[in-house]
Amino acid sequence: MGVKGLTPGERDSLIAAATAAREKAAAPYSHFHVGAALLSEDGRVFGGCNVESASFGLTNCAERTAVFKAVSEGVRRFRAVAVVTAADEPTSPCGACRQVLWDQCRDIVVVMATTGGAVEETTLATLLPRAFELGERE
Ligand code: THU
Numbered sequence: 001m002g003v004k005g006l007t008p009g010e011r012d013s014l015i016a017a018a019t020a021a022r023e024k025a026a027a028p029y030s031h032f033h034v035g036a037a038l039l040s041e042d043g044r045v046f047g048g049c050n051v052e053s054a055s056f057g058l059t060n061c062a063e064r065t066a067v068f069k070a071v072s073e074g075v076r077r078f079r080a081v082a083v084v085t086a087a088d089e090p091t092s093p094c095g096a097c098r099q100v101l102w103d104q105c106r107d108i109v110v111v112m113a114t115t116g117g118a119v120e121e122t123t124l125a126t127l128l129p130r131a132f133e134l135g136e137r138e
Helices: 008-022 062-072 095-105
Strands: 035-040 045-049 078-085 109-114 119-123
Touching: 008 035, 008 045, 008 062, 008 078, 008 109, 008 119, 035 062, 045 062, 062 078, 062 095, 078 095
Parallel strands: 078 109
Antiparallel strands: 035 045, 035 078, 109 119
């Protein structure tokens, strides 16, 4: 079963929300500013940015910030996520974020865009084939 696509308008506004979220990035170590925006099934948008730590491994990526914000507000059904950076090419979510997105959103549209206007669209199942799921335990 495929994911339900975004209209061009929905895609543009999700990219705009991720671009705005990117302005909040706290990235004094990498200087790589990332913004994300997660669209819920009921049309709400949750922005997120990367938040770095002086203890580098504690850094939280923009995508996971957006997921944790939405889930902690009780939102559990999603349609799409957008990720925006100022890199030359669109940046795709890191492996950790792919898993966390799959955990909470299952298969959604993933829009990757640059501040320079490049846009790519795919799905989470494409980025994370055979995703790990814990399933039922005794
Ligand atoms: N980063 C994200 O926010 N999302 C990704 O999918 C990849 C990496 C952040 C983490 C760190 O603050 C910076 O980009 C450089 O790795």
